[in-house]
Amino acid sequence: MYLKRVELQGFKSFADKSVIEFEPGVTGIVGPNGCGKSNITDAIRWVLGEKSAKAMRGDTMTDVIFSGSEDRKPLNMAEVTLVFDNEDHYLDNDSNEVEITRRIYRDGGDAEYYINRQQCRLKDITDLVMDTGLGRDSLSIISQNSINAFVQSKPEERRGMFEEAAGVARYKQRKKESVAKLERTTTNLERVEDIVNELERQLNPLKRQKEKAETYLSLKDQLQEIEVSVLVKEIQKFTEELKTVDQELKKLDSDKVQNEAQMTLNEGKKEELEAKMYQLDQEVNDLQGKLLAAMNRVNDLEMQKVEIDANRKHILESTNKEDLEAKIANMKAMLQDALSEYNDRVERYNETKKEKEELDERTRQCDIASNNQRNKIENINISLHQLRATRAQIKDQLENKSGLSYGVRTILKAADTLAGIRGVVSDLIVPNEGYEKAVGVSLGGSAQFIVTVSERDAKNGINYLKRNKAGRATFLPLDVIKGRTIRSDLAMIATSSEGYLGVMSDFVTYDKDIEQIVLNLLGQIVVTDTLDHATRLSKNIHHRLKVVTLEGDVVNVGGSLTGGSLKNTNNTFTHKGELERIEKHIGEEENNLRNARMELARLGNEGREIHQMFLQKQVSFAKLEVVVTNKMNDLQVAKSEYEALTHQSANLEELEADPSDNKLLDELNEAKRERDALKEEIQYKRDMRMRYVNENDMLSSELRELRATQRVIEKGITDHRIAKTKYETDIQNALNRLNESYQMTYDHALEFLNEDVDLDQAKETVRSLRMRIASLGNVNLDAIQEYEDVSSRYETLNKNRIELREAQDALMKAISDMDQIMVERFSDTFEKINTEFNRVFRYLFGGGYAQLKYTDPDNILETGIDIEAQPPGKAAKLHSFSGGENALIALSCLFAMMSVRTVPLSILDEVEAALDPANVERFAKYLQEYSDKTQFIVVTHREGTMAQCDLLYGATMQQKGVTKLVSVKFEDATQMASA
Numbered sequence: 005m006y007l008k009r010v011e012l013q014g015f016k017s018f019a020d021k022s023v024i025e026f027e028p029g030v031t032g033i034v035g036p037n038g039c040g041k042s043n044i045t046d047a048i049r050w051v052l053g054e055k056s057a058k059a060m061r062g063d064t065m066t067d068v069i070f071s072g073s074e075d076r077k078p079l080n081m082a083e084v085t086l087v088f089d090n091e092d093h094y095l096d097n098d099s100n101e102v103e104i105t106r107r108i109y110r111d112g113g114d115a116e117y118y119i120n121r122q123q124c125r126l127k128d129i130t131d132l133v134m135d136t137g138l139g140r141d142s143l144s145i146i147s148q149n150s151i152n153a154f155v156q157s158k159p160e161e162r163r164g165m166f167e168e169a170a171g172v173a174r175y176k177q178r179k180k181e182s183v184a185k186l187e188r189t190t191t192n193l194e195r196v197e198d199i200v201n202e203l204e205r206q207l208n209p210l211k212r213q214k215e216k217a218e219t220y221l222s223l224k225d226q227l228q229e230i231e232v233s234v235l236v237k238e239i240q241k242f243t244e245e246l247k248t249v250d251q252e253l254k255k256l257d258s259d260k261v262q263n264e265a266q267m268t269l270n271e272g273k274k275e276e277l278e279a280k281m282y283q284l285d286q287e288v289n290d291l292q293g294k295l296l297a298a299m300n301r302v303n304d305l306e307m308q309k310v311e312i313d314a315n316r317k318h319i320l321e322s323t324n325k326e327d328l329e330a331k332i333a334n335m336k337a338m339l340q341d342a343l344s345e346y347n348d349r350v351e352r353y354n355e356t357k358k359e360k361e362e363l364d365e366r367t368r369q370c371d372i373a374s375n376n377q378r379n380k381i382e383n384i385n386i387s388l389h390q391l392r393a394t395r396a397q398i399k400d401q402l403e404n405k406s407g408l409s410y411g412v413r414t415i416l417k418a419a420d421t422l423a424g425i426r427g428v429v430s431d432l433i434v435p436n437e438g439y440e441k442a443v444g445v446s447l448g449g450s451a452q453f454i455v456t457v458s459e460r461d462a463k464n465g466i467n468y469l470k471r472n473k474a475g476r477a478t479f480l481p482l483d484v485i486k487g488r489t490i491r492s493d494l495a496m497i498a499t500s501s502e503g504y505l506g507v508m509s510d511f512v513t514y515d516k517d518i519e520q521i522v523l524n525l526l527g528q529i530v531v532t533d534t535l536d537h538a539t540r541l542s543k544n545i546h547h548r549l550k551v552v553t554l555e556g557d558v559v560n561v562g563g564s565l566t567g568g569s570l571k572n573t574n575n576t577f578t579h580k581g582e583l584e585r586i587e588k589h590i591g592e593e594e595n596n597l598r599n600a601r602m603e604l605a606r607l608g609n610e611g612r613e614i615h616q617m618f619l620q621k622q623v624s625f626a627k628l629e630v631v632v633t634n635k636m637n638d639l640q641v642a643k644s645e646y647e648a649l650t651h652q653s654a655n656l657e658e659l660e661a662d663p664s665d666n667k668l669l670d671e672l673n674e675a676k677r678e679r680d681a682l683k684e685e686i687q688y689k690r691d692m693r694m695r696y697v698n699e700n701d702m703l704s705s706e707l708r709e710l711r712a713t714q715r716v717i718e719k720g721i722t723d724h725r726i727a728k729t730k731y732e733t734d735i736q737n738a739l740n741r742l743n744e745s746y747q748m749t750y751d752h753a754l755e756f757l758n759e760d761v762d763l764d765q766a767k768e769t770v771r772s773l774r775m776r777i778a779s780l781g782n783v784n785l786d787a788i789q790e791y792e793d794v795s796s797r798y799e800t801l802n803k804n805r806i807e808l809r810e811a812q813d814a815l816m817k818a819i820s821d822m823d824q825i826m827v828e829r830f831s832d833t834f835e836k837i838n839t840e841f842n843r844v845f846r847y848l849f850g851g852g853y854a855q856l857k858y859t860d861p862d863n864i865l866e867t868g869i870d871i872e873a874q875p876p877g878k879a880a881k882l883h884s885f886s887g888g889e890n891a892l893i894a895l896s897c898l899f900a901m902m903s904v905r906t907v908p909l910s911i912l913d914e915v916e917a918a919l920d921p922a923n924v925e926r927f928a929k930y931l932q933e934y935s936d937k938t939q940f941i942v943v944t945h946r947e948g949t950m951a952q953c954d955l956l957y958g959a960t961m962q963q964k965g966v967t968k969l970v971s972v973k974f975e976d977a978t979q980m981a982s983a
């Protein structure tokens with residue numbers, strides 16, 4: 005086996021794809037410092053499984069990716085492939101050529117590994133090269149640093165190289181795996197043993213429970229078999245008995261109905277009899293009443309007969325007929341007098357009443373009129389109050405000029421001291437009647453302008469106001485202001501317009517000296533009667549003049565309209581007219597007030613007179629009421645006396661005409677007959693009642709018997725119903741038991757009926773089975789299945805336990821065997837290397853002595869390796885050797901190992917740098933000596949080494965930062981090394 009080719013792309017300074025071909029023997033790589041020689045060593049170590057970024061001379065593994073140069077951008081991927089010739093199948097692979105590739109991406113996470121282009125794990129590569137001499141701790145790649153470190157490192161760290169040389173790494177790895185397996189097996193075994201022990205503990209109690217459950221089930225089966233028959237038979241028996249009870253019950257019900265009917269019949273008859281008896285009692289009562297009355301009537305008639313007889317005798321003996329008739333005539337005359345007096349008084353009474361009501365009505369009318377007058381007076385007073393308040397306000401404005409501005413009032417007050425103040429326009433101009441509003445509106449604010457004699461006077465006035473800080477005022481100096489008149493063409497149009505009344509200045513009176521002022525203020529204002537005429541006129545004159553109506557509405561120059569209701573407060577001219585109007589109104593109202601008060605007084609007097617008359621009528625009326633009542637009584641008395649006399653006269657005539665008392669006698673006889681008939685009827689009814697009493701007694705005794713029978717029947721019904729309920733309950737209980745205990749309907753249970761079963765005996769068996777079941781206590785039916793589960797689990801796990809124990813024994817034996825082999829191989833190899841080491845040492849140093857020692861000879865598997873070296877003429881103290889001596893000792897060991905264990909490939913990166921030329925030559929000679937068994941790739945600057953190389957490559961950086969490898973001759977190589 006040998007390394008045929010290395011292909012690099014994007015790895016460190018190998019930005020471009022580079023393919024380096026190798027041959028068996030010694031290949032040298034030369035070149036100036038920093039041109040990328042060691043990067044080839046790194047690349048080979050990287051592919052063979054190096055995991056440490058530090059060992060790759062970087063911070064992270066992605067540092068191996070080409071990081072860019074002055075002219076090149078960084079790359080994102082590095083890939084290196086080693087191609088081994090494997091015709092001898094040194095590597096454990098069937099192929100004659102083995103390609104191992106490693107790839108890494110800058111942002112791709114984990115590296116990718118391939119063997120013969122098949123993606124694989126890092127472990128696959130490590131396994132492939134393990135114990136081949138290409139492994140991590142092997143002699144395959146040694147740098148200048150590691151060669152120095154070899155001597156200085158700890159004995160334990162050195163051991164790895166010897167293991168690699170002894171070829172025990174694979175055993176060590178296998179042992180590691182077996183130990184891990186053993187640990188896992190032991191853990192599993194412990195776990196399984198725990199469970200098996202636990203299951204063993206559970207099994208016995210479960211077995212007991214299971215047996216108990218099986219006994220229970222067997223008893224239950226027996227119970228079911230017999231109890232079902234018992235229940236079915238019981239149901240049949242109860243059903244039969246129930247049928248009998250039902251039939252008897254029906255008969256009893258029918259007897260009861262019959263008995264009840266008889267009782268009802270008897271009770272009806274009894275009630276009827278009692279009603280008849282009651283009726284008879286009532287009738288006898290009535291008849292007795294009638295009898296009493298008849299007996300009384302007989303008595304009365306007998307007494308009347310006696311009285312009549314006596315009376316007739318007396319009247320006939322005492323009454324004078326002529327006297328009686330005279331009395332009647334007299335009484336008749338008196339009656340008529342009383343009647344006419346009564347009628348007269350009634351008439352007077354009605355008249356007085358009517359007069360009294362008339363007076364009452366007049367009093368009411370008088371009151372209404374008085375109230376009206378009072379309201380009128382109150383309204384007049386309110387109106388007067390308002391009028392007087394308005395009058396006071398207007399007067400105040402006129403007298404105190406309160407409508408004028410503060411400045412104007414100040415000037416007027418100081419008019420005596422200020423020269424040439426003529427007065428305010430509103431005081432100097434008086435509007436014609438009816439033109440007050442129009443003039444006021446026309447003047448507007450100019451009504452408050454102050455007329456002065458001269459301009460100087462006006463200025464004095466203004467200064468006075470300023471001095472006193474008394475407001476402002478406008479002055480119209482007579483020597484400056486000129487009057488204005490209407491243009492003749494406009495005047496002509498205006499004059500001919502409808503409603504035109506004139507120019508405003510024509511409708512005021514004023515002193516002659518202020519004429520210019522008046523014309524200035526009012527000379528160009530036209531007056532019309534109505535607003536319609538004003539707008540039309542304004543239109544006619546193209547809105548060139550102001551037109552004012554009598555109502556004070558204005559059509560301004562330009563055509564705008566001003567109007568509405570006027571507030572009188574500021575119009576001095578309207579104030580004057582208003583004041584007169586109010587004065588007149590107050591006079592009228594005062595007059596009205598006087599008249600109203602007089603009328604009220606008159607009404608008061610009239611009312612009082614009428615009331616007086618009313619009171620008098622009231623008295624007369626009361627008196628008449630008494631008189632009428634008296635007259636009425638007199639009339640009644642006369643009437644009744646007259647009637648008594650006429651009656652007496654009639655009686656007398658009757659007695660005289662028919663003196664007999666036959667009628668009374670007839671009545672008396674009739675009364676006696678009636679009395680006797682009544683006595684007979686009473687006796688008859690009493691006899692009849694006696695018969696009814698007897699009948700009633702019979703019915704009562706019959707009823708008593710019927711009721712006794714009824715009680716017997718009802719008790720029978722109750723007893724049978726209880727029996728019926730009991731049988732029904734028994735049947736239901738049996739059905740419930742069938743359903744609940746055996747999930748059977750009656751029909752279903754019939755299929756299991758054993759007809760031969762003796763019910764009493766079977767019941768006894770059921771009772772005994774139940775007792776046996778009860779004596780079992782708590783039964784865990786699940787125990788049967790649980791026992792099955794647990795015992796089957798126990799068997800499985802117990803089998804596992806046995807298997808695990810066997811596996812554990814096998815692993816322990818394998819580990820022990822491996823240990824044995826490793827100890828043998830390691831110590832055997834060590835001995836051989838030790839011998840060779842002394843030999844090579846003596847050769848390289850030209851004498852002296854060296855040997856390797858175990859630090860712990862009793863523990864060959866873990867012992868460190870100590871080095872004892874004594875170059876010729878020196879004491880054996882390792883740490884005091886020079887760099888070159890260190891390198892020679894390490895190389896002695898390396899070559900000693902190579903002579904004992906064949907290494908297919910060794911890459912030596914400037915390991916001889918510290919040697920002197922003579923030693924370099926000896927080193928190079930060794931390379932040649934071993935090169936038929938080992939392929940050497942040496943990175944070197946030394947000529948002596950180069951001279952022994954079969955193939956030389958020169959590393960250059962023609963492009964800055966990018967390594968290129970070219971095949972060179974020895975001469976070129978020495979030149980490149982010294983460059």
Ligand SMILES: Nc1ncnc2c1ncn2[C@@H]1O[C@H](COP(=O)(O)OP(=O)(O)OP(=O)(O)O)[C@@H](O)[C@H]1O
Nearest residue numbers: 016017037038039040041042043067068069070071
């Ligand atoms: N990831 C990388 N990308 C680009 N260049 C890199 C990268 N890693 C290292 N290098 C370059 O590789 C060079 C070092 O290479 P190497 O150590 O192989 O040189 P050498 O020829 O062995 O030098 P010496 O003879 O001094 O040992 C440096 O120039 C370094 O800048």
